[in-house]
Amino acid sequence: MIQPYVEPQARTIDRSRTNAATLEVEGLSVLFQGLAAISDVSLTVNRHEVFGLIGPNGAGKTTLVNCLTGFQRPTSGRILLGGDDTSGWPAARFRERGVARTFQAGRLFKDMSVSENVEVTGTGLGLGLRSAREHARALLDWVGLSDKAQLPAGALAYTDQRRLGIARSLVLSPAFILLDEPAAGMSDAECEDLNELVAAIPQLFTCGVLLIEHNMRVVMGISHRIHVLDGGKTIAEGTPEEIQRHEAVLAAYLGMDA
């Protein structure tokens, strides 16, 4: 069972900066030394949904998330947050305006405590230390890490590190969070817990989720819609039921196993 979440008051923060209802990708392409990692991809994530992004290794999923968070500049195409063109925004601006992410490879401050890892995100976003601590406490309670708050982050089990990454991305209730393979390396039971947490985010935090995940049980179980990339191109978008019987999707995954 997941815990209720009660967001602390933070009057210093201007909420109007993070009120975008959509995160849109329009005709996006990314070339690396002439090689297309993403080719003319368009999609829209809504604030009330879990939007799955799947595809075989090298499909361009992480590159797309890098573009959506200011870590990679698109070669062409646009990204719109609540209709605003984000061209030229650095990563910090995306986060301030309510687009947060986790990384495929963790990127925690391993020598800092679990709580401090969340607090520094809060202070980085303009909260005072006391507010940042309150936010950290509320989020760590919610992800089930409150009893480990004082441990160094590097001492956490891998799956707990994933939870911490999620807690950190949710500081100040962003409009969208982008989760890059949060269930990687987890057992089935651990996946169930994670499913419950991620599935609760849109309602609890009024936050859209873009979920990259290879574990099909996780993606199919909690996504409202799924977008499928293969070799940098869109091959399908639809509900989990539609995607599961989509011929091009089946071919892409069968091709991967062959």
Ligand SMILES: Nc1ncnc2c1ncn2[C@@H]1O[C@H](COP(=O)(O)OP(=O)(O)OP(=O)(O)O)[C@@H](O)[C@H]1O
């Ligand atoms: N910085 C880079 N320089 C050159 N090529 C890159 C760079 N980043 C990614 N690529 C290439 O772009 C393509 C897409 O990579 P990307 O990491 O986005 O795929 P992915 O769908 O996230 O894969 P995975 O499921 O393995 O995480 C791959 O061919 C990859 O080798």
Ligand SMILES: [Mg+2]
């Ligand atoms: Mg990736």
